[in-house]
Amino acid sequence: MHFHILPRVDDGPPDIQRSIDLARAAESDGIQLVAATPHLREDHPEVRAAELAARCQELNAALADADVALEVVAGGELDVLWVQEADEDDLRLASYGQRGTDVLLETPYGAIAPSFDAAVERLQTLGFRILLAHPERNRAFQQAPDRLLELVRDGVLIQVTAGSLVQTRRRSRSHELAVQLVEHGMAHVIASDAHSAGEFRPPNLSSGVAAARAVDPRVASWMVLDAPLAILAGEPLPARPGASRPRRRA
Numbered sequence: 677m678h679f680h681i682l683p684r685v686d687d688g689p690p691d692i693q694r695s696i697d698l699a700r701a702a703e704s705d706g707i708q709l710v711a712a713t714p715h716l717r718e719d720h721p722e723v724r725a726a727e728l729a730a731r732c733q734e735l736n737a738a739l740a741d742a743d744v745a746l747e748v749v750a751g752g753e754l755d756v757l758w759v760q761e762a763d764e765d766d767l768r769l770a771s772y773g774q775r776g777t778d779v780l781l782e783t784p785y786g787a788i789a790p791s792f793d794a795a796v797e798r799l800q801t802l803g804f805r806i807l808l809a810h811p812e813r814n815r816a817f818q819q820a821p822d823r824l825l826e827l828v829r830d831g832v833l834i835q836v837t838a839g840s841l842v843q844t845r846r847r848s849r850s851h852e853l854a855v856q857l858v859e860h861g862m863a864h865v866i867a868s869d870a871h872s873a874g875e876f877r878p879p880n881l882s883s884g885v886a887a888a889r890a891v892d893p894r895v896a897s898w899m900v901l902d903a904p905l906a907i908l909a910g911e912p913l914p915a916r917p918g919a920s921r922p923r924r925r926a
């Protein structure tokens with residue numbers, strides 16, 4: 677649901693061979709279907725909504741030729757300022773499967789400014805359901821998780837990154853918030869946010885799913901299969917399997 681695999685457009689693979697390598701790494705990790713979500717953001721002018729379908733088609737053909745069993749559907753990672761400036765056609769072309777129902781909105785890296793609220797409002801007013809990308813990495817949400825609760829109550833879905841769920845030696849606020857979100861039933865999707873088959877953000881979805889399973893065994897596969905498939909289909913999410921009892925307040 678969050679995967680940078682299109683070649684030569686953003687900070688994902690620099691060429692088609694590296695895209696194929698990334699797809700192969702995803703296949704080895706047990707992934708069968710990904711949404712290509714290049715950055716629709718000012719600093720990546722090569723990403724144009726009108727070209728996304730053709731780019732995905734080209735990549736799918738290259739993957740079939742290379743015998744990689746991975747399907748790629750169109751999507752985009754929408755920057756809040758891009759959302760403000762895009763016309764409605766481009767917003768639809770940047771939505772999952774270009775269905776015009778669901779979009780992936782990038783959490784800003786700095787403060788949660790009025791531009792963020794304005795982007796959420798514009799998308800919701802136009803009828804889009806929002807999947808919010810990796811809010812656990814944002815300092816403001818780490819310090820005030822209740823802001824996320826408000827968004828969830830307002831219909832926003834939350835994507836946590838697989839890598840954030842995996843415990844590391846160093847204390848990580850991203851990890852702590854990602855785990856809290858799963859514990860409290862506030863996360864809807866686990867995604868890899870993969871960028872390469874190498875060191876830089878590899879597709880380690882399975883390790884994130886295993887980490888989520890350790891937090892709540894009932895909800896991990898819902899977050900990586902049932903909820904994502906409903907989003908790709910533009911349908912209501914199926915009921916979340918019973919959440920575990922919270923151990924502490926989020």
Ligand SMILES: [Fe+2]
Nearest residue numbers: 678680753869
């Ligand atoms: Fe991303």
